Amino acid sequence: MLMRAYRWLLPHPLLTIVLALVWVILQNGISAGMVVFGILLGIIIPWMTSIWWPDTPKGFRMGRMVTYTFLVMWDIVVANIQVAWIVLTVPNAKLKPAWIVVPLELKQPEAITVLAGTITLTPGTVSSDLSDEGHSLLVHVLHTDDPDAVRDDIKTRYERRLLEIFS
């Protein structure tokens, strides 16, 4: 009974924390009133929007998500330099863009969204589409000699970690 009341009031506890935190950071200076107001917003907004996000992701490991975020940020920096080099040196005629199909082991929509976002944020790859039943992801690569290697890289580097985070 208590559990159901909790689920009804806080459909997404993580979203509540994030919203409260964002509100406090927006204020640029901490005060008790603003913290209370942030927590109120964090409760009201997920409650009002829970119709559009009915399923709460069950397992979510915050610690691994933090390490994953730092890994992605490092990859963004490295990929940026690589893509900048491609833009400045490779002429259009020699550019080898390719479509890559990544078969997905991830099932949860939230996890697939994070994977697609990661792929787009690392320069050189853009996630373009999902197959109609959500079993594979279509990725466009700017310049590659070996599309299979890029696909395996995405699977081992990002998807394996996301499987651990959302488990």
Place this chain on the structure above:
Amino acid sequence: MTLAVAFTYAAGASLLIGSFFILVGVIGLLKFNDPMTRLHAPTKVGTIGVGMLLLASIFASVAEGSGTMHELLIMAFLFVTAPVSANFIAKVNIHLRNCDIPPAPPQDDTWSTLADQRLGIDNATPGAKVSES
């Protein structure tokens, strides 16, 4: 005082690096001749280009002695929203057949953007779209 000077120099360096990557992104946008490859240029501007400018803003505000956390928020919002718009542009390209037709997925029938193909709706010719909607 010397610490403030160091932060000012750090802000300047970040500004230069960020501007360089934004310049490269713009060059890429102008240089590439295919809608899908052109899409790769703005992702670079959106991540490290704006990221370095925001870092410069953090350094500058620390040098002035008034640190804020707003830059981190801007970065977070940017990282959440940028892939969505890139995904939409890619979908429009596939939808209008502006690019090579992607290979079929191994398990499912087709890509969700191409699902209209099965229904016999032709999006490639402009006139056909009117009767569809």
